[in-house]
Amino acid sequence: MTGTVFVSGGSGYIAGETIRQLLARGWAVHTSVRSLSREAELRAQLGGTAESLKFFAADLTSDHGWAEAMAGCDAVCHMASPFPSAVPKDENELIVPAREGALRALRFAHAAGIRRFVMTSSAAAIAYGHPPGKSQYDESDWTNIDAPGVQPYIKSKTIAERAARDWVAANAPEMDYCAVCPVAVLGPVASGDFAASIEIVERLLNGSIPAIPNVGFSVVDVRDIADLHIRALEAPAATIHGERFIGSSGPFQKFADVARVLRDNLGPQARKVPSRNMPNWGVRLLAMVMPPARQLLGELGRVRATSSAHAQAVLGWSPRPPEESILDCARSLIEKGVVKV
Template sequence: MSTVLVTGGSGFIGVHTILQLLASGHAVRTTVRNIDRAADVIAMLREGGADAPDTVGFVAADLLRDDGWREAAAGCDYVLHVASPLIDRVPDDENELIIPAREGTLRVLRAARDAGVKRVVLTSSFAAIGYGHPPRATPFDETIWSNIDDSDVQAYPKSKTLAERAAWDFVAREGGGLELAVVNPTAVLGPALGADFSQSIGIVKALLDGAVPAVPRIHFGLVDVRDVADLHLRAMTSPRASGERFVAVAGETMSMLEIGRVLRAKLGSKARRVPRFQAPDWLIRIAALRNPVARATLPLLGKVRRSTSAKAQNLLGWRPRGNEEMIVATAESLIRLNLVKT
């Protein structure tokens, strides 16, 4: 089978992608910013049921530095660029996210091209598609790009949009024979394998912990991490995927209140702290005067961004799990790993 490099192997999507590559018989190499994280990745792979996690190769490489990327890509047939810079606060300067996302993507693409890699699959985001637009009745699809000139578009959507734009431009101008495919997930849920999980899972954790008495009026498209990993593998190998973007979403958008209702219906007493009420927008605006997290939600209030994964389903045969299944799987994993209040 092929040798595949997965960047950011300690991340939520990265470790699930490695699991599926191993199960499919591929040789896997992954990058971590600090080689000490290798033990954490192996532990998460074991939690996920990997038969031979010790066969994964590790290379230390940082999106902000050139060191390690040539070594990481050498001898690989494919690269799945999953690594993404994230910070656990609202950045004072949007370039804290934009520069690492864009420059890191270009570092990976240069290393892949120079190593003779056949195809790179880039993990972008629905944030590169559905932001900065007026309300619309039709779902967002892969033909649309976020309008980053809109004043409500924040640092994260800008970083994902600019990084993906830079990737397409690089392949067109300097890629040689390198192929590119892009996966654009909505909010990613699914089984956590350790304490290192996505910000989207943090939403479910906050609901289970009862972190707030009432939830803001925010809606999400959802997709299971296992299906995101599956879509990466399909985009990696299918001849029809080269040069294409693929929205990864399971179905209709859901509000935080609706997610909470699923948790209470399916988990019983384990969901006793989940809020039952939706906060009025005026209350969130008052909270935003002092709370930067509440302030970051203001552009999202009441906006329903529907999207479609018809292209991935029709072109690649992708079949995602439903919203309820992934919400329950997320919550059960957090409970099993003792990552929520008891």
């Protein structure tokens, strides 16, 4: 299956790679950006022609531009969602646009007669708010947004996916809706505009993390998560209808594991990568003077391992090992001049 697909949030890290792969596979792409002033910049990164890649101005919080963007499309890949640079004072700054953006995309897709709808959710909607002893997660798990310490971004992704599923069930049960749930996305970068997860590798390389906290995350490569979205777009309807697919590769990675991969493979370019561990009390002390570090407190010692066995079995997806993603990410950050070594 190919045709014309609408990809929301075309300036995003995952969306950009997805668009590049879609164009290479013969899809025509409509994509949205908040301002068309970025069209020339993004077109240079994404490729395509004026016929195969078209830009539209549309925002998660307004109806303007959505109908035009979806006109003539056969499928939707809804990837746009707000991500904070810091914890917002009001959680609704994230929750409202994430939820309303997903519902807006669904409404306009349904009005345009589009049946295939792939939504980028997140492992954040799966692996949080559970009892401390739980460390393994799959698609049947849902984040408990009422649990203490659940961050606004995590709430926003959970609420948006649940709202989307409820809307489809009530208004368009015939729609072939599914959700892709990535973990921390690494891999090569096209520019200095990339996902927040890339900052983990950036900060390890530039020495701004003086010691290694006892926290971690699961990893997936941006090239593989784009491929997973496309497999969901192209699969038979019965295969993806109502499904969730976790996008994760390999075992859970501690910061220490990522640092070790960098030190063992990059030689002098990894000279600033820390090798000593930060005690938990040091993280708590840091959080008192550095607000972003507060997000680490609930992760100290936690393991949130996610299985992608379902995506591999149903869609034939095969992700690369996390070490490759970590190193390709680091090398591209150095090559693009984002990190000076």
